Amino acid sequence: MRWSIRYQLLVPLLTLFLGVVGMAVWTALASAQRARHQIEIQMHDIATTINTVTFPRNLQTLKLMKGLSGADFLLLDSHGPAGPEEPGRPLMTLSALPDSLPEPTNEVQDLHLGPRVKVGKETFFCQGIRLGQEGTRILYVFYPESLWREALWGAIWPALVFGTVGGLASLILTVLVAQRLGRRIQEMERRTSLIAAGDFSPMPLPRRNDELRDLGRSVNEMAQRLAQFQETVKKSERLRLLGQVSGGLAHQLRNGVTGARLAVQLHVKEQNGEATDESLDVALRQLALVEMHLKRFLDLGKAAELRREPCHLTTLIAETVTLLKPRCTHAGIDLRWQAPSADEEDRVVLGDRDQLRHLLLNIMTNAIEAAGPGGWVEVRSQMADGRWQIDTMDSGPGPTPEVAERLFEPFVTGKPEGVGLGLAVAKQVAEAHGGSLSWRRDQGKTCFRLELPILKPRMVH
Numbered sequence: 447m448r449w450s451i452r453y454q455l456l457v458p459l460l461t462l463f464l465g466v467v468g469m470a471v472w473t474a475l476a477s478a479q480r481a482r483h484q485i486e487i488q489m490h491d492i493a494t495t496i497n498t499v500t501f502p503r504n505l506q507t508l509k510l511m512k513g514l515s516g517a518d519f520l521l522l523d524s525h526g527p528a529g530p531e532e533p534g535r536p537l538m539t540l541s542a543l544p545d546s547l548p549e550p551t552n553e554v555q556d557l558h559l560g561p562r563v564k565v566g567k568e569t570f571f572c573q574g575i576r577l578g579q580e581g582t583r584i585l586y587v588f589y590p591e592s593l594w595r596e597a598l599w600g601a602i603w604p605a606l607v608f609g610t611v612g613g614l615a616s617l618i619l620t621v622l623v624a625q626r627l628g629r630r631i632q633e634m635e636r637r638t639s640l641i642a643a644g645d646f647s648p649m650p651l652p653r654r655n656d657e658l659r660d661l662g663r664s665v666n667e668m669a670q671r672l673a674q675f676q677e678t679v680k681k682s683e684r685l686r687l688l689g690q691v692s693g694g695l696a697h698q699l700r701n702g703v704t705g706a707r708l709a710v711q712l713h714v715k716e717q718n719g720e721a722t723d724e725s726l727d728v729a730l731r732q733l734a735l736v737e738m739h740l741k742r743f744l745d746l747g748k749a750a751e752l753r754r755e756p757c758h759l760t761t762l763i764a765e766t767v768t769l770l771k772p773r774c775t776h777a778g779i780d781l782r783w784q785a786p787s788a789d790e791e792d793r794v795v796l797g798d799r800d801q802l803r804h805l806l807l808n809i810m811t812n813a814i815e816a817a818g819p820g821g822w823v824e825v826r827s828q829m830a831d832g833r834w835q836i837d838t839m840d841s842g843p844g845p846t847p848e849v850a851e852r853l854f855e856p857f858v859t860g861k862p863e864g865v866g867l868g869l870a871v872a873k874q875v876a877e878a879h880g881g882s883l884s885w886r887r888d889q890g891k892t893c894f895r896l897e898l899p900i901l902k903p904r905m906v907h
Contacts, residue, residue: 463613470609474602481601485594486558488515489587493554493575496585505537512539516593518570520547520586540565540588550574550584559589568592630658637665646673707733756794756901757802759834760785763825766806770814779814780822795834796901797879805875808868809838809883809894816842816892829900833881836896844892853885872896 492511508519520538536543544563551574560573570588577583630652637649646669651662710729767783774781795802813823817840826837845853854873869883876883881898 460617463617466609466613470606470613473605473609477601477605478598481597482559482594485589485597489517489559489573489589490554492517492587493577493585496577505539508537508539516590518565518588518590520588522584522586523582542566544570544572547586548572548574550576550586552576559594562591563588627658634658634662634665637662641665641669641672644676646670646676703733703736753798753800754796755799757797757799759793759795759802759836759898760827762799762803762806763827763836766803766810767825769807770810774814774823777814778819779817781814782822782824784824784826793829793834794901795879795898797898801875802879805872805896806836808872809836809896812868812872813838813840813842813892813894816840816844818842830897832900833897834900836898837893838896839891839893841890842892844887854883 492515496511508521512518518539520536520540520543522536542565544565546563548560548563554575558573559571561571562569563572564570565588569591571591571594572586572588574584574586577585633649640647648666648669649662651666652659710733763783764785767781771781773779810823810825817823821841823838823840826839828835828837844850854869856870873883876896876898879898881896883894883896885892885894887893
């Protein structure tokens with residue numbers, strides 16, 4: 447069963463409100479009872495005073511007692527009128543005699559606000575008591591009902607009114623707060639529904655700084671991250687589709703290149719050892735290089751199968767520099783290579799010779815293309831913490847900020863004609879050999895650092 451927050455707030459407060467009203471009613475009734483008891487005590491005191499104190503029991507005394515208590519009095523004698531002021535007329539402060547009188551009591555303790563009697567247009571509570579030991583005189587006390595109502599209201603209204611008004615005010619305030627919270631929660635629900643539908647625009651935060659504002663801020667952060675995840679998924683889907691298409695194309699190209707290389711090799715074999723054109727050797731080397739590139743492309747993202755053997759990395763660097771030297775000369779690029787000292791030249795690494803050669807070729811080719819005509823590329827190597835460090839620096843402008851953070855991801859490139867696979871393949875080969883490939887921009891030059899673990903001397907032999 448659904449139980450909204452509004453009712454969760456209202457039901458406990460309504461219970462509290464009913465408790466407050468009940469407490470106010472109980473207090474009002476108790477106050478009314480105390481007021482009645484105080485009036486009866488006052489009547490007891492008056493009756494006791496008249497009965498025990500000797501002073502003239504005349505009309506003047508009754509009027510004095512009326513001024514003190516607010517009640518009217520009637521003094522009767524069982525043998526006739528109680529006073530000599532007006533012969534044949536009872537001694538009283540009333541304007542007229544009532545039609546009937548209740549039976550008087552003999553004890554002061556039994557004097558209470560008796561039954562109602564009518565005197566003219568006014569209603570009184572009437573009770574009588576016999577005075578003296580003989581009980582020949584009877585004193586009737588007439589307490590006005592109007593005074594009793596005023597005393598009763600004065601006793602009960604503070605507790606009843608303040609309790610009821612305070613409870614109602616609290617209830618109304620809670621209803622308003624509950625409605626406001628309900629609207630804010632409904633707005634939050636509407637915004638989350640829009641997020642679920644794909645609308646990741648941020649929601650306006652409420653002005654009141656409370657838990658709902660914190661929740662709105664969290665929802666906005668969630669929406670921002672979902673938008674980023676959605677964009678990442680779209681890019682990943684495009685890359686996956688591109689990878690599938692390019693993988694199929696690369697497979698077909700590799701088959702064609704392999705067929706062409708076999709055809710050239712067969713032609714050379716058919717020459718029966720005769721001298722062949724040097725261009726055929728160049729064609730074979732180029733086809734072998736293209737085939738290797740296509741193979742690395744197809745193996746991208748897969749665990750590389752290494753043929754581990756001791757490799758002199760200095761020799762591989764020198765071979766790569768020699769291979770790229772003509773290209774740099776043609777483009778006017780100064781390619782510098784500082785060979786290590788004699789004691790470091792014998793340092794070897796354990797790895798796949800072809801893959802390491804391909805790794806160095808990708809790094810240096812990338813540097814040459816970044817430097818451009820008239821630029822320079824410098825290769826340095828050194829030992830550091832048991833690892834072989836090869837720094838390839840160029841004078842190029844470096845990658846753009848959009849590319850810099852994703853430089854080693856596949857298909858990410860800042861070159862108009864680039865594919866974005868060279869550095870991705872290089873990083874994969876470096877990590878497969880237990881090394882790392884990183885880059886930095888320092889003093890106007892770009893530096894790629896390759897680190898590979900050095901094989902211990904006793905393991906070389």
